[in-house]
Every structure is written in C-alpha cells, then in structure tokens.
Amino acid sequence: DAKTTQPNSMESNEEEPVHLPCNHSTISGTDYIHWYRQLPSQGPEYVIHGLTSNVNNRMASLAIAEDRKSSTLILHRATLRDAAVYYCILTGGGSQGNLIFGKGTKLSVKP
Amino acid sequence: DTGVSQDPRHKITKRGQNVTFRCDPISEHNRLYWYRQTLGQGPEFLTYFQNEAQLEKSRLLSDRFSAERPKGSFSTLEIQRTEQGDSAMYLCASSNANGPGREKLFFGSGTQLSVL
Numbered sequence: 001d002a003k004t005t006q007p008n009s010m011e012s013n014e015e016e017p018v019h020l021p022c023n024h025s026t027i028s029g030t031d032y033i034h035w036y037r038q039l040p041s042q043g044p045e046y047v048i049h050g051l052t053s054n055v056n057n058r059m060a061s062l063a064i065a066e067d068r069k070s071s072t073l074i075l076h077r078a079t080l081r082d083a084a085v086y087y088c089i090l091t092g093g094g095s096q097g098n099l100i101f102g103k104g105t106k107l108s109v110k111p
Numbered sequence: 112d113t114g115v116s117q118d119p120r121h122k123i124t125k126r127g128q129n130v131t132f133r134c135d136p137i138s139e140h141n142r143l144y145w146y147r148q149t150l151g152q153g154p155e156f157l158t159y160f161q162n163e164a165q166l167e168k169s170r171l172l173s174d175r176f177s178a179e180r181p182k183g184s185f186s187t188l189e190i191q192r193t194e195q196g197d198s199a200m201y202l203c204a205s206s207n208a209n210g211p212g213r214e215k216l217f218f219g220s221g222t223q224l225s226v227l
Contacts, residue, residue: 032212043115043202043218051212067148069145087153092212097214098144098167 009106015079018103021074022088027068031092034099035073036064037084044087044101047073047089083109114196119202123225124193131189132222136205143186144216145178146161146202147171160186161208198222200224 003021024033034049048055048062056064061074070078075082085087087104116135124130136143142161145154145155157176164165172178175193180186190197200223204216 030212033216036216041220043204043221044216045217045218049213049215085153090150091214098156098159098169099154100156103151 002091003100004102005089006086006105007103008103009108011108011110012075012082014080014111015077018075018078018082018107019108020075020086020088021070021109022072023070024090025069027090028092031082031090031097032061033064033071034089034091035060035101036084036087036089036101037085038104039081039084039098041095047086047093078107078109080109083107112198115205115217117201117219117222119222120220121223121225123227125227126195127192128158129191130193130224131187132197132201132203132224134186134188134203134205134219136203137183137217138184140205140207140217141146142206142208143180144206145186145188146218148200148202148206149198149219150213154179159187188202193224198224198226 035047036044040042050062063072085104085106088100089099114120120135123191144159146155147155156169157172160180175191178188202221204218206214206216
C-alpha cells in the first residue's frame with residue numbers, strides 16, 4: 001500500500017485558515033486521497049476525499065497537486081472544535097475500506 | 112439514525128478473562144469493520160464483514176479474537192484469555208460499498224479496554 005507522510009503537529013489561531021500537508025509520492029493512478037480526523041475520545045470522522053481534482057465540502061477543501069504526489073487539506077476558518085488528529089490516507093485498488101492510518105497530524109487551535 | 116454505536120464504552124477486566132464487545136452499525140450499511148487503536152497511534156485494521164460474511168482478517172487478529180455478524184446487522188468482537196497487551200480502544204465502523212477507493216467509513220466512539 002502506498003504510504004503518506006504528514007507533519008506530527010501543527011498549530012493554528014482561531015478563525016485563521018489552516019493548511020495541512022500530506023506527501024504521497026508513491027501514489028498509484030487509481031488511489032483516492034482520503035482525509036479523516038479524530039477528536040479526543042472519539043472515533044475517526046470522514047472529512048473529504050478526492051482523486052485528481054480539487055474538492056470542496058462543508059467541512060473543508062482538498063487541494064491535490066497536479067502530479068498527485070502531494071495534497072493539502074484546507075480548513076478555511078479554524079475553530080476550537082477543529083483541534084484533532086488529521087489523517088491522510090490513500091485508498092484504491094483492491095482495498096475494501098481497510099484503511100491504513102499513520103500517526104497523522106495533531107492540530108492545536110489557539111483562541 | 113444515530114450513527115454507529117458501541118457497547119460498552121469502557122471495560123476493565125483481569126488478565127485471562129474473556130470479554131465481548133458489541134457494535135450496531137448504521138442500519139442501511141452492508142459493511143462493518145473492526146479496528147484497534149493504542150495510545151498515540153492511528154487505528155489498525157482488524158477485520159471486516161460484508162453482510163454476514165467475514166471477508167478479511169488482519170494478521171493482528173490472533174486466534175484469541177473472534178468476530179461475528181450473524182444476521183448481517185450488529186457485530187460482536189470477543190477476546191478470550193485477555194492479555195495486558197490487548198489494552199486498547201476497539202473501534203467499529205460501517206459503510207456502504209461505493210466502489211474501490213471511494214468508500215466512506217463511519218466510526219463509533221469505541222470501547223476502551225483495560226486489562227489489569
């Protein structure tokens with residue numbers, strides 16, 4: 001399975017945009033890029049996913065590099081509730097939802 | 112629809128005892144997953160079901176672990192002869208098959224197991 005690399009931690013100020021990077025240089029042509037986040041004492045929560053084009057939903061935006069070797073999750077205005085561990089995961093091929101989580105990026109939001 | 116629910120939320124047991132956890136998925140979802148998460152790590156895949164069929168098991172799932180989904184609805188995960196190394200958060204997730212790579216998993220809040 002293709003791997004992803006994320007910074008261990010990031011900090012943001014409340015109401016400012018946050019850009020969470022993810023490198024996936026060995027991504028294959030059929031791999032989707034998924035983002036999940038995990039708030040303290042909760043299970044992971046789906047955020048967004050994409051294949052080639054940038055994607056927007058009510059939670060976040062996903063910007064995918066043209067060569068697909070990296071992507072960025074964008075939170076447009078961070079709130080205290082966005083403090084969580086964010087996981088970047090590749091899925092595709094024969095995978096059936098057995099997601100391979102790394103350690104993710106722990107996002108801290110300062111008021 | 113209240114999402115994926117897991118019971119109990121916390122379980123404390125003594126080494127050597129058997130424990131069983133229950134997961135109730137989102138009602139229309141045909142796939143159900145079990146994951147395990149230890150402190151500071153991301154969740155690790157254990158096994159998954161499509162309807163009542165168990166289709167994949169991780170090598171992490173030793174022979175002391177058994178999972179069932181008898182009617183394709185709720186699932187149970189049993190750990191026999193628990194060991195201290197089994198202490199972890201056990202997470203359940205469900206989904207509908209949306210095609211390779213596009214599946215979205217919905218997770219429960221987990222069962223925190225402590226083995227003394």
